[in-house]
Amino acid sequence: MPSRAESAAATRRALLDAAAELLDLGGLAAVTLRAVGARAGVTRGAPYRHFADKESLLIAVGTEAWAQLGQGTQALREDPHMPPVEKLRQALMSLLTLGRSRPHLYQLMFSNPSGDPTALARAAQHSQNEFLAIVAELVSEQEARRYGALLISSANGIAGMEVSGQLADPKWGSVSATQLVDTLVAMIPGADPRD
Numbered sequence: 160m161p162s163r164a165e166s167a168a169a170t171r172r173a174l175l176d177a178a179a180e181l182l183d184l185g186g187l188a189a190v191t192l193r194a195v196g197a198r199a200g201v202t203r204g205a206p207y208r209h210f211a212d213k214e215s216l217l218i219a220v221g222t223e224a225w226a227q228l229g230q231g232t233q234a235l236r237e238d239p240h241m242p243p244v245e246k247l248r249q250a251l252m253s254l255l256t257l258g259r260s261r262p263h264l265y266q267l268m269f270s271n272p273s274g275d276p277t278a279l280a281r282a283a284q285h286s287q288n289e290f291l292a293i294v295a296e297l298v299s300e301q302e303a304r305r306y307g308a309l310l311i312s313s314a315n316g317i318a319g320m321e322v323s324g325q326l327a328d329p330k331w332g333s334v335s336a337t338q339l340v341d342t343l344v345a346m347i348p349g350a351d352p353r354d
Contacts, residue, residue, distance in 0.1 A: 177195045178190050192212070193206075222279065222282040226282070231253055244350045246296065247294065313339075
């Protein structure tokens with residue numbers, strides 16, 4: 160028989176999973192504590208015992224997403240067989256893939272919740288530090304922040320244009336998001352694809 164702590168942890172996990180599913184299906188409006196509890200199959204009051212409100216639940220979902228992205232970025236950085244330029248490309252493609260496959264979660268991750276505007280920025284620190292370390296393998300540490308900000312903001316814009324369908328407009332010459340990422344990477348000093 161599970162202990163009370165194990166049962167509480169399982170309920171919290173079920174609520175987080177249900178919230179993420181509802182977010183993916185219908186965006187922020189689809190996530191209510193009542194709907195999350197119903198989807199998780201828990202009692203009506205259970206969500207309120209784990210989360211003060213919808214915002215705290217969404218912050219927890221976004222925090223988990225940043226942690227997962229950070230783990231993936233760290234694994235890329237630590238890969239001794241992958242050239243630095245490919246690490247950078249893969250890190251940017253991870254962001255793009257997340258934006259494509261889970262646009263509502265992606266939007267949440269880059270938001271500033273009104274009750275705690277820095278919560279998700281704090282959650283992003285590990286992922287961003289790992290990304291900056293990848294960039295620093297190609298440019299100096301002093302330049303890594305400038306290039307890192309340029310790369311992340313550009314990737315974010317590419318993801319937004321792709322998800323909204325704007326990138327498919329003929330005026331952009333049928334360029335793909337992947338081609339734009341490759342162009343971004345090629346613009347970074349030290350990003351010789353032959354390395």
